[in-house]
Amino acid sequence: xxxxxxxxxxxxxxxxxxxxxxxxxxxxxxxxxxxxxxxxxxxxxxxxxxxxxxxxxxxxxxxxxxxxxxxxxxxxxxxx
Amino acid sequence: xxxxxxxxxxxxxxxxxxxxxxxxxxxxxxxxxxxxxxxxxxxxxxxxxxxxxxxxxxxxxxxxxxxxxxxxxxxxxxxxxxxxxxxxxxxxxxxxxxxxxxxxxxxxxxxxxxxxxxxxxxxxxxxxxxxxxxxxxxxxxxxxxxxxxxxxxxxxxxxxxxxxxxxxxxxxxxxxxxxxxxxxxxxxxxxxxxxxxxxxxxxxxxxxxxxxxxxxxxxxxxxxxxxxxxxxxxxxxxxxxxxxxxxxxxxxxxxxxxxxxxxxxxxxxxxxxxxxxxxxxxxxxxxxxxxxxxxxxxxxxxxxxxxxxxxxxxxxxxxxxxxxxxxxxxxxxxxxxxxxxxxxxxxxxxxxxxxxxxxxxxxxxxxxxxxxxxxxxxxxxxxxxxxxxxxxxxxxxxxxxxxxxxxxxxxxxxxxxxxxxxxxxxxxxxxxxxxxxxxxxxxxxxxxxxxxxxxxxxxxxxxxxxx
Numbered sequence: 304x305x306x307x308x309x310x311x312x313x314x315x316x317x318x319x320x321x322x323x324x325x326x327x328x329x330x331x332x333x334x335x336x337x338x339x340x341x342x343x344x345x346x347x348x349x350x351x352x353x354x355x356x357x358x359x360x361x362x363x364x365x366x367x368x369x370x371x372x373x374x375x376x377x378x379x380x381x382x383x
Numbered sequence: 384x385x386x387x388x389x390x391x392x393x394x395x396x397x398x399x400x401x402x403x404x405x406x407x408x409x410x411x412x413x414x415x416x417x418x419x420x421x422x423x424x425x426x427x428x429x430x431x432x433x434x435x436x437x438x439x440x441x442x443x444x445x446x447x448x449x450x451x452x453x454x455x456x457x458x459x460x461x462x463x464x465x466x467x468x469x470x471x472x473x474x475x476x477x478x479x480x481x482x483x484x485x486x487x488x489x490x491x492x493x494x495x496x497x498x499x500x501x502x503x504x505x506x507x508x509x510x511x512x513x514x515x516x517x518x519x520x521x522x523x524x525x526x527x528x529x530x531x532x533x534x535x536x537x538x539x540x541x542x543x544x545x546x547x548x549x550x551x552x553x554x555x556x557x558x559x560x561x562x563x564x565x566x567x568x569x570x571x572x573x574x575x576x577x578x579x580x581x582x583x584x585x586x587x588x589x590x591x592x593x594x595x596x597x598x599x600x601x602x603x604x605x606x607x608x609x610x611x612x613x614x615x616x617x618x619x620x621x622x623x624x625x626x627x628x629x630x631x632x633x634x635x636x637x638x639x640x641x642x643x644x645x646x647x648x649x650x651x652x653x654x655x656x657x658x659x660x661x662x663x664x665x666x667x668x669x670x671x672x673x674x675x676x677x678x679x680x681x682x683x684x685x686x687x688x689x690x691x692x693x694x695x696x697x698x699x700x701x702x703x704x705x706x707x708x709x710x711x712x713x714x715x716x717x718x719x720x721x722x723x724x725x726x727x728x729x730x731x732x733x734x735x736x737x738x739x740x741x742x743x744x745x746x747x748x749x750x751x752x753x754x755x756x757x758x759x760x761x762x763x764x765x766x767x768x769x770x771x772x773x774x775x776x777x778x779x780x781x782x783x784x785x786x787x788x789x790x791x792x793x794x795x796x797x798x799x800x801x802x803x804x805x806x807x808x809x810x811x812x813x814x815x816x817x818x819x820x821x822x823x824x825x826x827x828x829x830x831x832x833x834x835x836x837x838x839x840x841x842x843x844x845x846x847x848x849x850x
Binding site: 316317319329333334335336337338339341354355357358359360 | 562590591592593594595597613614616617620621622759760807810811816817818
């Protein structure tokens with residue numbers, strides 16, 4: 304499964320519904336769900352979001368933004 | 384009229400509630416606004432307040448208490464079926480909710496009352512008799528929308544506020560902000576304490592993880608903060624606490640669950656005596672005990688000493704913590720008729736928590752007798768959960784066990800693979816994320832000879848399924 308599909312799956316699990324790439328995620332999540340999603344992304348891709356990356360909620364505003372952020376941090380060579 | 388707040392505060396020009404973005408209302412103005420709304424709500428009527436994090440909602444909570452109407456605080460995103468059950472059971476005369484809420488399409492708004500983004504709806508139900516001492520109703524388990532309600536009196540609210548304000552050095556002129564949901568006792572009490580002493584309550588629906596929340600915190604020079612251990616975890620992830628956020632701090636309290644030892648030590652080191660551990664219960668009008676430990680004498684796992692209005696004792700047989708206080712609720716209601724019942728607790732309650740008290744008076748919690756768990760800061764009744772699931776799947780038996788932040792559900796039936804359905808149902812309707820639930824099919828639910836469910840046996844059977 305590629306990064307985008309995996310992220311979509313995690314987002315859908317967190318939001319409890321199917322989502323489109325541009326759909327506004329923050330309207331569907333409270334802080335708990337967002338934290339849950341952040342932890343799931345970190346576990347899945349073995350990455351760590353920096354405090355300022357998390358605090359800038361625009362990074363999690365829609366699936367496309369998340370894909371962009373994860374891709375910038377994810378090294379597929381790193382063992383999962 | 385019975386007062387929840389101090390007389391001198393109700394007339395003051397101090398700001399009671401603000402959104403920190405230009406909207407603000409003083410205590411005097413709130414009183415005047417309440418008098419205008421009084422004509423739309425019959426005296427001593429039962430009002431369901433479907434709460435969100437909007438300034439208008441906070442105003443309505445204040446005003447219903449001020450006017451001696453009797454609010455039941457519920458979440459605005461409560462599951463429809465649960466809300467319908469509560470409506471048919473207690474038959475409130477009014478429902479206050481955001482204008483876009485489904486109930487706004489069903490019931491008629493009070494004509495001539497303009498509440499901006501919210502509506503006060505008339506249900507058409509007859510007024511019910513409510514005991515004159517009852518000031519407020521809270522659900523014993525907000526998540527499951529439990530029909531069992533805690534009846535709090537005017538004296539309960541006044542007593543709890545008086546002592547909380549005293550212990551926490553709260554006073555007029557201070558500013559408080561909390562992400563806690565106001566329909567939970569801890570979130571409600573935080574508001575109440577501010578209103579009691581004439582302090583200013585900031586209301587924001589910003590996510591705590593976001594920079595906007597932090598910016599508001601700094602700009603508003605927040606003095607008082609309350610959250611759960613899980614929220615403190617989130618704040619740690621974004622390095623929230625620093626010189627700027629702590630500059631004006633009077634207290635930051637953690638309650639509504641046990642904080643990890645590491646986090647407690649870190650926060651005590653960081654905030655020193657500004658950091659408080661608190662312990663409370665809805666039945667005790669929120670706070671029972673709390674302490675701002677010194678880093679050199681910190682007692683990990685302790686929830687601190689009982690506040691001066693609380694007399695704690697331990698049941699010699701069961702080890703259960705018992706509390707005597709004027710803050711103890713009048714009792715529970717399970718139907719409309721119970722709202723009229725007298726105080727049955729007489730200032731004493733068994734908390735359901737197993738505890739011990741050391742020689743210095745510090746309380747240590749060791750477990751629970753009652754079947755409640757905390758999932759992501761929400762109190763969940765396992766019995767209610769079983770009932771809810773049974774209502775959804777009448778051909779299946781359920782047995783729920785759990786601990787904080789995890790629930791295990793045993794179920795029977797011909798279909799062995801309902802795990803995902805059950806999880807999805809609870810995620811969607813109860814807001815319990817799937818990852819905190821484990822489901823386990825079993826041929827039959829183990830029971831004692833008396834017919835009662837043998838939860839010990841279920842624990843053994845599902846051992847290994849639990850986190």
